[in-house]
Amino acid sequence: MSEVKKLSIICFSGDFDKTVAAFTLATGAAAVNWDVRMFFTFWGLNIIKKSKGRKPLGKGFLARAFNVLMGGRAKLPLSRLNFGGLSPGLMTGMMRRSNVATLEELVSAAKQLGIPLVACEMSMHILGIRKEDLDDNVPEVIGVATFLKYSEDAQVLFI
Amino acid sequence: MSEVKKLSIICFSGDFDKTVAAFTLATGAAAVNWDVRMFFTFWGLNIIKKSKGRKPLGKGFLARAFNVLMGGRAKLPLSRLNFGGLSPGLMTGMMRRSNVATLEELVSAAKQLGIPLVACEMSMHILGIRKEDLDDNVPEVIGVATFLKYSEDAQVLFI
Amino acid sequence: MSEVKKLSIICFSGDFDKTVAAFTLATGAAAVNWDVRMFFTFWGLNIIKKSKGRKPLGKGFLARAFNVLMGGRAKLPLSRLNFGGLSPGLMTGMMRRSNVATLEELVSAAKQLGIPLVACEMSMHILGIRKEDLDDNVPEVIGVATFLKYSEDAQVLFI
Numbered sequence: 001m002s003e004v005k006k007l008s009i010i011c012f013s014g015d016f017d018k019t020v021a022a023f024t025l026a027t028g029a030a031a032v033n034w035d036v037r038m039f040f041t042f043w044g045l046n047i048i049k050k051s052k053g054r055k056p057l058g059k060g061f062l063a064r065a066f067n068v069l070m071g072g073r074a075k076l077p078l079s080r081l082n083f084g085g086l087s088p089g090l091m092t093g094m095m096r097r098s099n100v101a102t103l104e105e106l107v108s109a110a111k112q113l114g115i116p117l118v119a120c121e122m123s124m125h126i127l128g129i130r131k132e133d134l135d136d137n138v139p140e141v142i143g144v145a146t147f148l149k150y151s152e153d154a155q156v157l158f159i
Numbered sequence: 160m161s162e163v164k165k166l167s168i169i170c171f172s173g174d175f176d177k178t179v180a181a182f183t184l185a186t187g188a189a190a191v192n193w194d195v196r197m198f199f200t201f202w203g204l205n206i207i208k209k210s211k212g213r214k215p216l217g218k219g220f221l222a223r224a225f226n227v228l229m230g231g232r233a234k235l236p237l238s239r240l241n242f243g244g245l246s247p248g249l250m251t252g253m254m255r256r257s258n259v260a261t262l263e264e265l266v267s268a269a270k271q272l273g274i275p276l277v278a279c280e281m282s283m284h285i286l287g288i289r290k291e292d293l294d295d296n297v298p299e300v301i302g303v304a305t306f307l308k309y310s311e312d313a314q315v316l317f318i
Numbered sequence: 319m320s321e322v323k324k325l326s327i328i329c330f331s332g333d334f335d336k337t338v339a340a341f342t343l344a345t346g347a348a349a350v351n352w353d354v355r356m357f358f359t360f361w362g363l364n365i366i367k368k369s370k371g372r373k374p375l376g377k378g379f380l381a382r383a384f385n386v387l388m389g390g391r392a393k394l395p396l397s398r399l400n401f402g403g404l405s406p407g408l409m410t411g412m413m414r415r416s417n418v419a420t421l422e423e424l425v426s427a428a429k430q431l432g433i434p435l436v437a438c439e440m441s442m443h444i445l446g447i448r449k450e451d452l453d454d455n456v457p458e459v460i461g462v463a464t465f466l467k468y469s470e471d472a473q474v475l476f477i
Binding site (some may be wrong): 010012013014041042043060062063066069070077122123125126127128143144145147148149151152156158 | 323335336338339342343346347349350352397398399408409411412413415416417418473475476477
């Protein structure tokens, strides 16, 4: 374990509630000076996809179909009781009323705290997502070897 | 890594089967003298909510509605093949017949082994769950900073 | 943290996409000389069950029913957008076209890299799965104490 605490979060699920948990842990750790990185893979890529524009994202017909069905960060489903997509909005309202940071605020905080949001190369290949489909502030697309190198002395969570 | 092995389990999902896995790992580790804590957040709060009483738990209409829909520890769903809530009962029967500890027995064992069951403050705010809605033997409600402080030299699992 | 990096992956979910992620991390880590083990529990046991033969696997009626409903490695569902089991096939096609290793190729690679695929005793009891229901190359069935002993100086992921 190195002197500086490190936290690697693998954001796999892309569920609204799990994403809130991931960013809460990430920003909380960065606030107490841990060295934090977030790795987005599979459905988690929805969190860092571009939200603007009407052109469907992705390369190839199936990739585009999957991308349309999945939507972006504004349409993450709840892992339970999603009610056809109604619940994340309800929950965001509950977060506002409780003075808890919303997901958008958590993502902004992560950027301000300098937490690198890194995309997983292999799952981008599988899902046909290109670098230009991702948010402009996603600094890196990496492979599993780079991830392991970074994480070898970090706490690692799979969310 | 400290001399005494530490294990932090973040119980997020509140699924019956994942909860059985979490308590099996927790009690197994405590039995060999690891220092174990379990942190309950989001749907995982269902595991440590009061089971008695007819008054709906929670603060505010939406919170109450969510709480009624989620039920408590006796109604955790299976993460798969739940069949409208039939399967956890079937599985408990299979556990009894196999002489494997049931979930209730695992929770009792965790308490006897002195494993602290800790609730996450932020998700309680979001879901409108109050301290008095939780089991009387939940000792603490903590924030993410306290969790990180405890977990900095522990193995951490997100379940 | 020992000199040789160790990685313990608890394969709980048995979802197609999460299983791809687990084997990608496992084979990637083994390729850079980490000491990797994969522990299969609950739905994850589907990944290492025998795929051949028409006799239903499992001990007892309920166990057999669950086993038929779950299918084996060839029938793992996607954790999202499964479309009644259509999607894993589509995704395998997308993986082939992207020259990404398919799940079967990843499992073969894990075996070639000498990664032990270990089964969890307790969940086999609960689900009524016997040693002879598992792939012939599953070397060990272990309990939670053995798992913890191995994992005490490893990175641990719950997938």
